[in-house]
Amino acid sequence: MNIKEFCDKYSIDRLGTNSLKWDALDKRYGDKRLIAMWVADMEFKTPQAVIEAMKKRIEHGIFGYSYVPMSYYDAFINWEKNEHNYEVNKEWIRFSTGVVIALYWFVNAFTKPDDSVIIITPVYYPFHNAVKDNGRKLITSELINTDGVYTIDFDNFEKNIIENNVKLFIQCSPHNPVGRVWTEKELDKLLSICKKHNVLVVSDEIHQDIIVGKNIQFPAAIVSGGKYADNLITVTAPSKTFNLAGLLNSQIIISNEKIMAKYDAYAKTVNKTEVNIMGLTAAEAAYNHGKEWLNSLLDVIRYNYNYLKTNLNEKAPKIIITPLEGTYLAWLDLRGYVDPKDTKTFIQDKCRLAVDLGEIFSENCKGFVRLNMATDPKYVEMAVYNIIRNITLLENSEFEH
CATH class of the missing domain: 3.90.1150.10 (Aspartate Aminotransferase, domain 1)
Known part of the structure; x- marks a missing residue:
């Protein structure tokens, strides 16, 4: 239309x-x-198919404890493959009530108090808060602004990692607020620096579907044939794409078994909530019909x-x-x-x-x-x-x- x-x-x-x-x-x-x-x-209602799916669920009248059905995994996996050429296995997927809370979890799970965590600024302010609120040392590397066009200062980024013994990098891709969709070459250089210095990468890709320019969105996990996937956690959600933020449903993707085991062990101490059945219902319909x-x-x-x-x-x-x-x-x-x-x-x-x-x-x-x-x-x-x-x-x- x-x-x-x-x-x-x-x-x-x-x-x-x-x-x-x-x-x-x-x-x-x-x-x-x-x-x-x-x-x-x-200010836009979510897709009509989402509204109809939620109405059907509401008419059932029961909102008890639920689990994630295989149909949901299929919908999300197919979306990632079709939209982003990213083949995700069901076993790699975990859930959170939002990307921001997941960032807080990762800071606690993969760093210790006073460890250094790096972000590339200007960036979404909860990135700053997730580090500072948890007693970690916030390291920032400022983007280069050339008449409004932003690029990564790779030398400064690597210098800050070395000088501060950085343990974790929280990446924003696409980047909020400067609207960059990083090229594969840019991502390769950024991720290679992190791998070289044993810095774990958390890639926030919540805006992955909102691509309005010519650059292609590359999930960090498939950059250069996927050679950085073992040093990576990806977080994404249908919330920005389909205006579903209030339904509290986000995906965490971890393909490395050791990283997943460490995350699962930490999650047992903090993540005791069940899945949100309305969030799952809405997201599945959106991925299938949106x-x-x-x-x-x-x-x-x-x-x-x-x-x-x-x-x-x-x-x-x-x-x-x-x-x-x-x-x-x-x-x-x-x-x-x-x-x-x-x-x-x-x-x-x-x-x-x-x-x-x-x-x-x-x-x-x-x-x-x-x-x-x-x-x-x-x-x-x-x-x-x-x-x-x-x-x-x-x-x-x-x-x-």
Whole structure:
């Protein structure tokens, strides 16, 4: 279906539904009237097939203890093979209630207090928290920013590993918030450094299906013929792909038997919850029947990003907009117009937008903002209008002075 048909069918007002994104604006931002473009979920209902599968389960009326059926494994394994050329064995799969909680588990399972864990920044802020909250030493390697295009500083990355005796690397692929889809060559170099220095890799691939540029998404486990799979844990979920975050269902993939045994031993001490039957039901239906819906969603994301980029380039050309290759999160550098210390005042109080500010992803990113493009185009149009209007007012004010 085209963009208008998709939005007419699936776009929905989330106010008054206990939505963290919309109904908690007053608590998080002190203003309930903002346009919510922050947390990474959507204003689109999940695929109709998912809704129907959940209705059928609800009509059964029993929500007791459940286990993961073979049909679920088949659906997930087929999705990974068909979409990402990644052949996953059932025995490699474990479950968590979310990728973030899994990161906390891995930090505890595979490192000791005061061990060093490295991340590549700017990056999703729970990566920082999973390390610091658990008493580990956080090591950061900053991406190289060349006019909004981000690349990995491999020399700095390796130097930090050696100097800090790093034990674990938490990778973001595709990368949130800068929207990079790493090439196989980039991943090969990154993973080879980790293998060389005996650094275990956790690859967060939750955005693996949200590919809107030309680069192909390579699961870390298949890079260079799979030669790094034995030094790797992959985490992914249907939550970003199909807007299912509230159903608390994520996959952990570990092919190395020793790593799996160590993880299983640790999981016995912390992971005593049963699987979420509604999460499993929704995810299975999405993996089996959600491809057409996803294709339409990607069209909407591309439209929204291109609208943002085209209009801001024309009317506010000193805003640097990072190319969006993957994820649905646009990354903007406002420093051409706004003093970094005034970013919150400008973007929230003047433009009326609730966004994630750059400094939560890296202390070096004050003056940057992240905007969610997985939303109804009307919100993107409003955001762009507000930004341009206030940039114009700012420039006129400076001209008058």
